[in-house]
Amino acid sequence: MHKEHNLTKNQQIIFNLIDKSSEPLKAYTILSNVQKKGIKAPLQVYRALDKLVEIGKIHKIESRNAFIACQNSSCQVSKATAFSICESCEKVTEISNSNLSKYLSNFKDKAGMKYSKYNLEFFGLCKKCITK
Amino acid sequence: MHKEHNLTKNQQIIFNLIDKSSEPLKAYTILSNVQKKGIKAPLQVYRALDKLVEIGKIHKIESRNAFIACQNSSCQVSKATAFSICESCEKVTEISNSNLSKYLSNFKDKAGMKYSKYNLEFFGLCKKCITK
DNA sequence: CTAAAAAGCGTTATATTATAACATATTAAC
DNA sequence: GTTAATATGTTATAATATAACGCTTTTTAG
Ligand SMILES: [Zn+2]
Ligand SMILES: [Zn+2]
Ligand SMILES: [Zn+2]
Ligand SMILES: [Zn+2]
Numbered sequence: 089m090h091k092e093h094n095l096t097k098n099q100q101i102i103f104n105l106i107d108k109s110s111e112p113l114k115a116y117t118i119l120s121n122v123q124k125k126g127i128k129a130p131l132q133v134y135r136a137l138d139k140l141v142e143i144g145k146i147h148k149i150e151s152r153n154a155f156i157a158c159q160n161s162s163c164q165v166s167k168a169t170a171f172s173i174c175e176s177c178e179k180v181t182e183i184s185n186s187n188l189s190k191y192l193s194n195f196k197d198k199a200g201m202k203y204s205k206y207n208l209e210f211f212g213l214c215k216k217c218i219t220k
Numbered sequence: 221m222h223k224e225h226n227l228t229k230n231q232q233i234i235f236n237l238i239d240k241s242s243e244p245l246k247a248y249t250i251l252s253n254v255q256k257k258g259i260k261a262p263l264q265v266y267r268a269l270d271k272l273v274e275i276g277k278i279h280k281i282e283s284r285n286a287f288i289a290c291q292n293s294s295c296q297v298s299k300a301t302a303f304s305i306c307e308s309c310e311k312v313t314e315i316s317n318s319n320l321s322k323y324l325s326n327f328k329d330k331a332g333m334k335y336s337k338y339n340l341e342f343f344g345l346c347k348k349c350i351t352k
Numbered sequence: 353c354t355a356a357a358a359a360g361c362g363t364t365a366t367a368t369t370a371t372a373a374c375a376t377a378t379t380a381a382c
Numbered sequence: 383g384t385t386a387a388t389a390t391g392t393t394a395t396a397a398t399a400t401a402a403c404g405c406t407t408t409t410t411a412g
Contacts, residue, residue, distance in 0.1 A: 096378090098389080115368095116369075131392085150282035172335070175336075183329050195342070202350055207340070208324075209282075210333070211336060229361095262399070266398090267361080268360095
């Protein structure tokens with residue numbers, strides 16, 4: 089059960105763009121695609137992205153500085169993200185695997201840290217790219 | 221068993237700096253700390269960093285754009301990294317846990333991707349910061 | 353040995369990613 | 383309806399990273 093968030097105009101415009109994209113989008117790519125809708129400055133984009141990340145509608149792919157819509161019906165687990173990334177075609181998929189998320193959410197290291205969040209990125213070759 | 225790499229002068233200077241640091245260092249922090257040693261341009265730093273990452277002597281903390289020396293005697297598993305990051309004091313520790321690395325190295329998602337690498341970052345509060 | 357290939361270096365310029373600061377507007381809470 | 387919290391618009395600038403070029407050193411293979 090997660091809180092519904094009413095997106096503001098800028099947030100909605102930017103979320104729509106990311107959501108319909110088949111690949112992660114970078115901030116300045118987003119900017120150039122929404123300028124016709126009146127969003128003119130980087131900061132307008134970054135502010136919307138920050139909020140969308142915060143509420144779990146999108147995730148940042150850290151190794152790519154790019155943003156992807158949440159694939160898990162707006163991640164209850166926006167604080168527990170895992171992705172697979174093809175190093176050849178750059179296809180990114182959000183991994184939804186309850187065994188994995190349980191394992192990681194329960195993980196304790198010896199230093200006694202209290203974890204509230206994790207991000208995992210797998211790299212390799214997707215099915216399509218393996219056979220090439 | 222991992223190949224020994226003889227570091228070049230620039231690589232050695234930069235590795236030494238990172239290795240003796242108690243915290244992850246950013247590229248331009250590194251630059252300003254090695255200018256007295258004759259390394260004058262960002263590219264010289266980035267080239268050394270790239271190589272050091274490639275051979276597993278250092279790792280990049282993606283969420284922080286910063287670099288840390290490998291804690292695992294030059295990571296045989298430089299392609300399988302895990303870190304814990306305190307969101308209060310920014311202390312970063314490389315996690316060395318064979319159960320975790322086995323679990324992740326053997327992880328298969330349903331899409332049939334062939335993984336060759338992963339990076340995991342846990343976020344939370346370290347022991348010291350919890351009690352504050 | 354030695355020639356060719358690969359890796360590294362130095363330098364200048366530039367591209368890409370992200371935030372600071374400030375004034376105004378909109379929305380939500382009381 | 384006033385107040386507080388969020389969001390917006392704008393300009394400027396900071397921080398991170400790479401392109402391109404010519405040269406030198408090291409490694410590899412014959
Ligand atoms: Zn998600
Ligand atoms: Zn692929
Ligand atoms: Zn390591
Ligand atoms: Zn801490």
